[in-house]
Amino acid sequence: MVAPPDNDVLWARDLHHMHGGTTALTGVSLGVREGEIVAVTGPRGSGKTTLLHCLSGQIVPTEGEVWFNGASVHTLSSPSRERLRLDRFGWIDTEPHLVPELTAWENAALPLLLRGAGHRSAKNTAVEWLDRLDVGMCARRRPARLDQSQLQRVAIARALATTPQVLFADEPTAPLHSADGTQVLRTLTTAARSHQITVILATYDPQVAALADRALSLLDGRLSGAVPATADSSDEESRAACSLSV
Numbered sequence: 001m002v003a004p005p006d007n008d009v010l011w012a013r014d015l016h017h018m019h020g021g022t023t024a025l026t027g028v029s030l031g032v033r034e035g036e037i038v039a040v041t042g043p044r045g046s047g048k049t050t051l052l053h054c055l056s057g058q059i060v061p062t063e064g065e066v067w068f069n070g071a072s073v074h075t076l077s078s079p080s081r082e083r084l085r086l087d088r089f090g091w092i093d094t095e096p097h098l099v100p101e102l103t104a105w106e107n108a109a110l111p112l113l114l115r116g117a118g119h120r121s122a123k124n125t126a127v128e129w130l131d132r133l134d135v136g137m138c139a140r141r142r143p144a145r146l147d148q149s150q151l152q153r154v155a156i157a158r159a160l161a162t163t164p165q166v167l168f169a170d171e172p173t174a175p176l177h178s179a180d181g182t183q184v185l186r187t188l189t190t191a192a193r194s195h196q197i198t199v200i201l202a203t204y205d206p207q208v209a210a211l212a213d214r215a216l217s218l219l220d221g222r223l224s225g226a227v228p229a230t231a232d233s234s235d236e237e238s239r240a241a242c243s244l245s246v
Ligand SMILES: Nc1ncnc2c1ncn2[C@@H]1O[C@H](COP(=O)(O)OP(=O)(O)OP(=O)(O)O)[C@@H](O)[C@H]1O
Pocket: 019, 020, 022, 023, 024, 042, 043, 044, 045, 046, 047, 048, 049, 050, 051, 204
């Protein structure tokens, strides 16, 4: 095995992955620096979700290596990968997947409680993040009483509450309408920048990718291009505006 470069928080070499008989990734290599926001773009079925699952240790690639902070992930046992995900990574899915019996703040506090945080401190942190995501007023409501946008904001608060070293987001704004999705994403990227959280963001939407520092493009499981994401001046303005409150 070849050790990764020192300045990459995440590094993958020659990833191949098969789902049964379907090839999902073919020879993908990449490095991500600490605090970087990287968009993984590509059409449906191009391998974005599979790449995020391999990088976050949810699945072990059929071939290839994944390294986090200079340590190999692909050789870890399943419980060690689970521990790594709980301690260092955050995950935002397309669907929020909240626990229906818990209130919004209890959902947002859950990863902190699983890490052993005290009840009061976990609640305070969860409520702070709900406030930042404009759903503080929903803190005591259960998921059944929240709309789609509020549910996804709670899921994002839950992912950010632990201040993960790397946050993986798989089409996080797909269920939201365009303006709401853009606003949620700007809040997420601004929060990540101000807390030095590395973000790997899968999206098929070029406007979403434009909020990242850099975009990688997948096609049929292969990296087909790496381009600097082009943020326009209104994005820069909104980043500055959001940084005041997040
Ligand atoms: N669990 C699975 N079983 C069988 N094939 C799968 C499975 N998951 C993904 N695939 C296949 O692997 C390929 C890559 O899928 P993947 O979900 O990673 O792509 P994607 O770019 O994230 O697509 P989408 O945007 O639709 O989620 C596709 O051909 C898909 O049909």
